Amino acid sequence: MNNSITKAILAITFLVICTFSTVSAQVLPTTTGVNLFCKGSDLTLPAPPAGADWIVKYSATQTTTPSTGVILASGNKIAAADLNTGYYYLSSKSSTPGSCESELQEIPVYVLQPLVVNFTPADFCLESPLAQVGAVTNPDATNIPDLAYQWYTVTGGVETAISGATLKDYTPSAPATVGTKTHRLKVGYVINGNKYCPQWADHDVTVSPKPVKPTITPGTITGTATAVTF
Incomplete structure (x- = not known):
């Protein structure tokens, strides 16, 4: 008898818990x-x-x-x-x-909620590219931990995706093109394989040319040894 009552109480408790969980579910x-x-x-x-x-x-x-x-x-x-x-x-x-x-x-x-996106622009010499380091704050990391990244160059307001640049940080390939170009880091939420609500940051990155090879002629260097007789 007591065993039957105990089972009944457990069954009712389970039903109440399940009902409460369903009714109280958050989106x-x-x-x-x-x-x-x-x-x-x-x-x-x-x-x-x-x-x-x-x-x-x-x-x-x-x-x-x-x-x-x-x-x-x-x-x-x-x-x-x-x-x-x-x-x-x-x-x-x-x-x-x-x-x-x-x-x-x-x-x-x-x-x-909006992602907060930025990156630190790093100017460099064309032969020695430096990493452009991204910084992203995800206000919903608990529920949506996965993010998608894409780097772009921007010219005249038109963005062009950089092939393979799909991580938080991006290091340009060498040799780079000399000049100043706007770079963009775009980041969005990934939910069930789809991307949503992208945010982005733009900064100019300057690529400097390689310095001209020095041309020092003989005789312009001082302090060299002088021939003597003795």
């Missing part, structure tokens, strides 16, 4: 059906059904009873300033008095 970049947004982007819904309005509510965690109302701009847009990671719940209701509200549609949203 992650890998959540099924998640909608990814770069920080600063609006969420724009399609137009509501004719004669009806959208109703949107928000919850930081998954729930069946969302209570935080969301004000829509132009009737179908969540402004970037109001868009947060979490669950949005969408329903519609006719403008006709006495109409019913539809069932809720759950929309998981994950807002990607």
Whole structure:
């Protein structure tokens, strides 16, 4: 008898824990059906059904009873300033008095915070290229540890990818081309093999020519030994 009661209690406890975990789940970049947004982007819904309005509510965690109302701009847009990671719940209701509200549609949203990208430009002689050392701050490293890197040269606002330069640091090949050229390091999040929300940094890098070979003629060097007789 006691054994049966113990099993029943354990089963109920397990069910409660599973239910709590499901209901309290937070949105992650890998959540099924998640909608990814770069920080600063609006969420724009399609137009509501004719004669009806959208109703949107928000919850930081998954729930069946969302209570935080969301004000829509132009009737179908969540402004970037109001868009947060979490669950949005969408329903519609006719403008006709006495109409019913539809069932809720759950929309998981994950807002990607901006990466902070920079690199230290290092000028060099054309025969001795120096590493251009990147520096990246990932504000979401816990949930999105993988990043994609690409180096470019930029001329007249047009970027050209440097073949094979896909690491945080980049060392140009020798011999380099003499002159000053803008270099760009672009970095983005990698989620399920796709790249998102790139940020970049630009700096000028100057490549100096090799100095001209010295041409010193005999007789211009002083201090040499002088022939003597004795």
